[in-house]
Amino acid sequence: MHDHHEREETAPEGASTTDSSAAGAPAPTAPATQPVSRDAEYWAKGVTILHADQKPSDGINLNVTGRRVVSPIQGFGQMWEKTYQVRLAGASVTPEEVVAVWKEEFPSFWPSGNRFYRPLTGIRPGEVAVLNLSMAPMVRLSTGVMVLYADPESFTLMTPQGHVFAGWITFSARKDGDVTVAQAEVLMRANDPFYEVGLILGGHTRENRFWEYTLVSLAARFGVDGQVISEYQLIDKHRQWKNAKNAWHNAMIRSALYDVTRPVRWGAQKVRRSS
Amino acid sequence: MSQGAVVATVRRVGAQTSVVDVDGSITAQSESELMNAFTLASSGTTRGVILNFSGLEYMNSTGIGLLVTLLVRANRQQQQMMAFGLNDHYRNIFELTRLNEAIHIYPDEASAVQASEAL
Numbered sequence: 446m447h448d449h450h451e452r453e454e455t456a457p458e459g460a461s462t463t464d465s466s467a468a469g470a471p472a473p474t475a476p477a478t479q480p481v482s483r484d485a486e487y488w489a490k491g492v493t494i495l496h497a498d499q500k501p502s503d504g505i506n507l508n509v510t511g512r513r514v515v516s517p518i519q520g521f522g523q524m525w526e527k528t529y530q531v532r533l534a535g536a537s538v539t540p541e542e543v544v545a546v547w548k549e550e551f552p553s554f555w556p557s558g559n560r561f562y563r564p565l566t567g568i569r570p571g572e573v574a575v576l577n578l579s580m581a582p583m584v585r586l587s588t589g590v591m592v593l594y595a596d597p598e599s600f601t602l603m604t605p606q607g608h609v610f611a612g613w614i615t616f617s618a619r620k621d622g623d624v625t626v627a628q629a630e631v632l633m634r635a636n637d638p639f640y641e642v643g644l645i646l647g648g649h650t651r652e653n654r655f656w657e658y659t660l661v662s663l664a665a666r667f668g669v670d671g672q673v674i675s676e677y678q679l680i681d682k683h684r685q686w687k688n689a690k691n692a693w694h695n696a697m698i699r700s701a702l703y704d705v706t707r708p709v710r711w712g713a714q715k716v717r718r719s720s
Numbered sequence: 721m722s723q724g725a726v727v728a729t730v731r732r733v734g735a736q737t738s739v740v741d742v743d744g745s746i747t748a749q750s751e752s753e754l755m756n757a758f759t760l761a762s763s764g765t766t767r768g769v770i771l772n773f774s775g776l777e778y779m780n781s782t783g784i785g786l787l788v789t790l791l792v793r794a795n796r797q798q799q800q801m802m803a804f805g806l807n808d809h810y811r812n813i814f815e816l817t818r819l820n821e822a823i824h825i826y827p828d829e830a831s832a833v834q835a836s837e838a839l
Contacts, residue, residue, distance in 0.1 A: 482809045483778050489816060517788055518822045524792060526785075593817070594781035601781035603817070615781050632785045681792045
């Protein structure tokens with residue numbers, strides 16, 4: 446089932462309101478002594494510039510080290526929220542167990558031809574993974590993701606400059622009655638005008654299939670013949686032209702240049718060795 | 721994770737400024753409460769919506785996504801979003817996710833209100 450609509454503004458229902466302008470009593474600010482927040486251990490800390498150590502033998506580590514992560518605010522294209530869900534009906538498994546398996550076996554659920562080189566320590570807050578994605582025959586995209594957040598029932602991957610989109614994907618599981626539901630939720634803008642055109646010309650469909658395939662594979666891991674429910678919401682139809690310059694970091698173009706110039710680098714290396 | 725609910729209370733503090741006091745947890749379950757509070761806060765002559773995070777107890781990545789969505793709504797209405805009351809941890813999250821580049825953070829309510837009224 447696909448539901449494609451622009452998010453509607455809703456009328457206020459439950460929010461309470463008071464007028465304190467007469468009272469003139471501002472709310473207190475954060476206390477001087479700050480207790481440790483309950484979510485502190487789940488968030489990445491102090492990551493401003495990414496660094497990826499992976500040296501994949503069957504792939505490349507490119508367009509990750511030295512990049513900053515980007516939220517939808519820094520992206521270029523229309524802002525989308527996409528949700529993919531699968532009900533694990535009949536599987537006796539808790540949300541925590543689903544997410545633990547998802548973290549541990551993350552790349553195994555992906556369509557073939559796409560590689561996820563995770564850090565040695567696995568999916569933990571602040572860790573950086575390298576991605577080699579098959580965009581089309583002979584077209585490979587090397588990029589990465591940072592683990593922004595990870596708790597027992599969810600984890601979130603955030604993209605760097607040059608990735609197809611600016612934003613994050615949250616993978617989670619929850620109980621809906623007796624059934625555990627697994628979900629992938631993407632909040633994204635295309636990072637630059639080239640990617641925006643690509644997404645319009647089939648990239649969105651391709652991405653949707655990617656995550657639908659992933660959820661079907663995840664369900665199969667728990668012995669369930671899963672049916673994926675997808676929902677797409679256009680959060681912001683406007684494009685942020687001030688961010689068109691993001692194209693400088695475009696990982697697809699840089700990956701293609703890297704592949705095209707491979708013979709030149711190989712030749713230069715050979716000359717250096719012989720001299 | 722089940723982390724409790726959020727209560728978002730709206731106060732009108734100036735001719736063109738509203739404050740939303742956020743108490744509790746910002747997670748997927750907070751969406752309707754936050755959206756409704758924002759709708760109230762951004763009505764009329766509002767030009768600045770200030771989020772007071774002094775009572776924020778818990779936030780996950782879905783919560784950050786909700787704030788991004790609120791920001792988009794504010795931008796659409798030519799309104800400015802501001803914040804105060806963030807402890808060091810949540811201030812770091814704003815910096816990590818680069819939300820601080822779009823939501824101006826102030827040390828206290830008075831300075832946020834002053835900035836909003838000057839818009």
